[in-house]
Amino acid sequence: MGRLLRLQLLHLSLNSFSGKFPSNISHCTQLRVLNVISNELTGSIPDQLGSLLKLTHLWLQGNHLPGKIPEWIGNFSSLYSIALGDNNLQGRIPNQLGRLTSLGNFLVSSNNLSGMVHSSIYNISSIHIFSVTDNQLRGELPQNAGITLPNLEVFAGGVNKFTGTIPASLSNASRLRLLDFAENGLTGKLPAESLGRLKWLSRVNFDDNSLESGKAGDLTSLSFLANCTNLEVLSFSRIHLGGELPESIANLSTKLRIFTMGGNLIYGPLPTSIGNLVNLTNLGMEQNHIGGSLPDVIGKLYTLEGLYLNLNIFSGPIPYSMGNLTLVTRLFMEGNRFEGSIPPSLGNCQNLLILTLSSNKLDGTIPKEVLGLSSLSISLSMHVSKFFEWFPTR
Template identity: 40%
Template structure:
């Protein structure tokens, strides 16, 4: 293949190719697109790929810059070792994806300067260490970053601050790493293009700054499995495009009624926190809600009829292990067949056990923790 000097595109994705990446691909001086995603490739990324950016003497004796490579897509293989430093010097690269391999080491500190045209950087699911490169803010065209499932560390104030200059940034994912510290107030200054913030499974503490409400284009926000605490800011109710809000396994204490403004919300998971007070009836305004997970908190009072009337909930309604009291809403009943209307219409699971003051029906009848709803003729 190294003899195909005019070759511009290689797409071998979604196959079962094994062995290593051929070293002599670097001789394909006009190569622009290299896609080897989802194969069984092993070994290192050839250092020779980095030579595609070096100078050489052409047949005509002219000096030509071999800087054509734009897409390097090597994800979902079994590649190991480090990313060759030369690869970071190909300034024409737009998309670099080495996700889901066994690569290790640090990301080149100057990556934002040496790859000024970079728009997508996917390194999720490897063994990388170190901190987010300080130079990322120099990659002014950057739109999507996924550093999830690695061993990156560092403090959130410093690392988020590096990204404030990325005006086109739409997606940032750094979940399942070792980031610590608190979220800075400057989160309000992140790109207004941002639609996805995924920060779960880290060591982030403190509160969510109220400025989060400035990110009006957010559709997905996940900060689950951290050490965040305090009230969930009411400003979150300004995020009218939000479809998924995952804040479970933290130490939040209060739930704002403004969540009822999130009418596009599909999934709301606040399980395993310290949230007290009553469940806001305003959640009944979330007519797109498929999953509502509030288990293992300190919610008290009765179940709002507005929530039990939501016909959209069809995957999970988990309210178990709280301090709910009073009677179950009429939509649930106390005897007879499992209801098939409202929240039960297309549901697959509901759980309200562990609420000792909730009278009538499910909680005191010894039913399983997760109660299947798709068997609508089962009596209880």
């Protein structure tokens, strides 16, 4: 292959090529696109490839390449897209990559990279996809990130060791669609007012950080996100949010599919306005202090597949309207104070796989309509006197 001296495009992705990366490709000095994504290649990236100075796309993602990211990649002045994710790369991201002034895509996720991202990389204004998720990277996110990276569409650094606050300047990156820094050590407040200016924002995930104060009023800023009319994913679980869920969640985008706020310090009732979010597929409110009756409007969320209400202080009966959730597969309601009997309408949930009702105050019998769900796994706690009444032949 190294004899193909006029070769410009090499696409070998999604195959089962194995062995070490062939260094003689370095003779193909006219090469512009090198694409071997999703193969079984091993061995470190050969230094000989440093001669491919006309490369615009270097796609090595999804192999088994160990070693470090070569510093000589910084010499590829025409490089537009670099994809090195899902390998076994380690060490630091070379500072030399900051010289790639034409770079648009920077994807190095799912490796074992460490150290800090050099400020020169955050200054490459042409970048629109920045993904370093699932590494061991540390340091603070630059507060002017939205100014130095004005063309950002994807800004993803989840599952790392980033610290500091979320840059409010991200509101200047008007094209931003995906913002994901879950599972880091970020602190401070959610800049919801700034994020609310991003009209194309579709996914926000800050799960598992040390944000907010756990005090009343933390959730009032959610109203700013109503301006994000393309929002599909909103994940703020386990970030120390406190206060009551405001009725203004009714104004969140009707495109919202995933809405998770589990493991916080939220109290008060679940607002009836939750019924406006008609396209939800997953609603996660577990491990909070949300109480009162579960509103009947929950039955209007016809597209729900997962409902997580466990470990709260809900009381009163389980709404009969939950039988309308015919697509639901996971229904977690344990660890509350639900009373009365299990509504037979749950038998309409033909896709239900998991139903957990343990540690409540339920009584009566399990309806035959529910027992008839052949794929269902039920977890309940019960009074001993009720056991043989519920399972007389089992």
